[in-house]
Amino acid sequence: MARLMLLDTASLYFRAFFGVPDSLRAPDGTPVNAVRGLLDFIARLATDYQPTHLVCAWDNDWRPDWRVELIPTYKAHRVEAEHDGAPDAEEVPDALAVQVPVIQQVLAALGIAVVGVDGYEADDVIGTLATDAGMAVEVVTGDRDLFQLVDDDAQVRVLYTARGVGKHERVSGAVVRDKYGVTAAQYADFATLRGDPSDGLPGVRGVGDKTAANLLATYADLAGVRAAAADPGSALTPAQRTRIAEAADYLDVAPKVVAVARDLPLGGVDSARPGLDADHPLPADEATLRELSERWGLAGSVDRVLVALGTRP
Structure with missing residues (x-):
């Protein structure tokens, strides 16, 4: 059975950063707790749910101007205090900021699809990919806003990680009704x-x-x-x-x-969906993946992801 797993990537790497000890460091001393934590989350979720397709949704714009123009207070408390006239930047600890490029590089080398759209949040990418996916969908997030995507008839569920990935709640329509009294x-x-x-x-x-x-x-x-x-x-x-x-x-x-957008132009993301199929073999770049694993001390986490995704015995 085809299954699409959509990851709210920033939600997961923030959770990893704050939940995984910062004593996890690369050989040069750079913190890698968010990188390793995210990879271990992916391995665990893939093992438990066996997705046939996997996408990491990305915040190309975590606070889109068009949303702020409508409601100026939207996510205002998360903006860095000083930005010298530059576009609003999200307040991110320095020890996490240095890890985000590493996360991007490792996901690319693995061949896990990373999808973002300028002017939109990861939630909007998820909404678009989850709508009319033609297969069962699990949305992994700590954001309750995505409960609006739950659709039992279309087999769209949310894996809600507010209490941790290991203690996530699988949210169906019945769960939404029981918890909030609405559909x-x-x-x-x-x-x-x-x-x-x-x-x-x-x-x-x-x-x-x-x-x-x-x-x-x-x-x-x-x-x-x-x-x-x-x-x-x-x-x-x-x-x-x-x-x-x-x-x-x-x-x-x-x-x-x-409202989460459901009709974004996703460019190269075709109707077949990127992910774990014959047209997108993993890892995409084994040499680069090996180099990144050694440089950042990620070998164990990378291997767990590849085993979970069925590309290593």
Whole structure:
């Protein structure tokens, strides 16, 4: 059975950096905990789920201008304090920043597809690849926003890593309903209403998880909630009407910010999907992979990935 695994790469290498001891170093003393941790995560996930296709989604733009123009607070708290007029840069510890190019080089040498689109986040790449994939899909992320992609009929699930890759939760439509009281198709509207401080989304004042779920259970979607707020005969309380009205400017733009793009132009990513098939043998560049493994002390982690992906006995 064909299975596509989509990795929210930055989510995983940040988790590796903070979760794997920084005593893991290359022969020259450079920290490699994020590199080794990410590779070990890939090996573990590939062993457990046996994907036939694997893609590392990349943040070509972690905070797209078009999202910031709509909601200026979007991810604002993650921006470096000083950037001298340069484009916003994400606050990344120096010991992680030096590892990101190594991650890119190792993934390229392995031949694992890395896909990013200028002006968009990894979430948008994942949304595009997961939509109409024609096979079962596992999305690996620590970001709840991607719950909106869950689709039991299309066999799209999220492997949610908030408690760690080893303790991840496989999120189906039933899990979303049980946890939040909404369907996966309603999740983006739910997130819009309640807001998300981690992404700088203010939400509607006074609307938390329970109220957002109740509103969507009654009125189906955000458009229905807003129509009810404007209807004197609806069952909304005066306070709810007032708060929804006060949030009108935010509600006009937030759905576009929260919704994951599903139709990006992915260029060389064809309908067959890049990954672990005969047209994309792994490793892609064995000599470079060997050199990188020796230089950065990655041999064990690289071998585990190759074994997990079925390219080493």
